[in-house]
Amino acid sequence: MSVARYRSVVLDCPDPRSLAEFYAAVGGGTPQVEDDDWVVLEVPDGPRLAFQRAEGLAPPEWPRSDRNSQQFHIDFDAGSTWEEIDAAHEKVLALGARPLDLEDREKKDFQVYADPAGHPFCLCRIERS
Incomplete structure (x- = not known):
C-alpha cells in the first residue's frame, strides 16, 4: 500500500503563467492561475504540472x-x-x-x-x- 497519492510535479520558474502556457501549448490543457506565484496545468491523460515563482532561479x-x-x-x-x-x-x-x-x-x-x-x-x- 502506498503512503500517499501522486499530486503534481512542480517547476520553479521566474514567470509561472508564461511557463504554464508554454507547456499547455506543448502537452495540452489550460493553465489555472491561482495567483501570481502559482499556476496549475492539468495535462490531458498526463500529469498535473504546477509552476511556482522562484525569483533569481x-x-x-x-x-x-x-x-x-x-x-x-x-x-x-x-x-x-x-x-x-x-x-x-x-x-x-x-x-x-x-x-x-x-x-x-x-x-x-x-x-x-x-x-x-x-x-x-x-x-x-x-x-x-
Missing part, C-alpha cells in the same frame, strides 16, 4: 552532473515517425524552446530541449506496435 545546466545538474526532465511522446518529431521540433522552437541535444536521434529516439525557463525536456519517438 539559476536554470539547470544540461548535461552536467557535478553542480546545477538537470535534476529531472519531462518526456513527451511526439509521435512514431521522424516526420512527426520534425514537426514537433519546429513547433516547440516557435514556442520558445531551445535545442540542447539533437545528436544521434536515430540511436537515442529522443531530442533534448530547454523550456523558456531553462528546464530540460525531451521530444521522444515512440514506436507503435
Whole structure:
C-alpha cells in the first residue's frame, strides 16, 4: 500500500503563467492561475504540472552532473515517425524552446530541449506496435 497519492510535479520558474502556457501549448490543457506565484496545468491523460515563482532561479545546466545538474526532465511522446518529431521540433522552437541535444536521434529516439525557463525536456519517438 502506498503512503500517499501522486499530486503534481512542480517547476520553479521566474514567470509561472508564461511557463504554464508554454507547456499547455506543448502537452495540452489550460493553465489555472491561482495567483501570481502559482499556476496549475492539468495535462490531458498526463500529469498535473504546477509552476511556482522562484525569483533569481539559476536554470539547470544540461548535461552536467557535478553542480546545477538537470535534476529531472519531462518526456513527451511526439509521435512514431521522424516526420512527426520534425514537426514537433519546429513547433516547440516557435514556442520558445531551445535545442540542447539533437545528436544521434536515430540511436537515442529522443531530442533534448530547454523550456523558456531553462528546464530540460525531451521530444521522444515512440514506436507503435
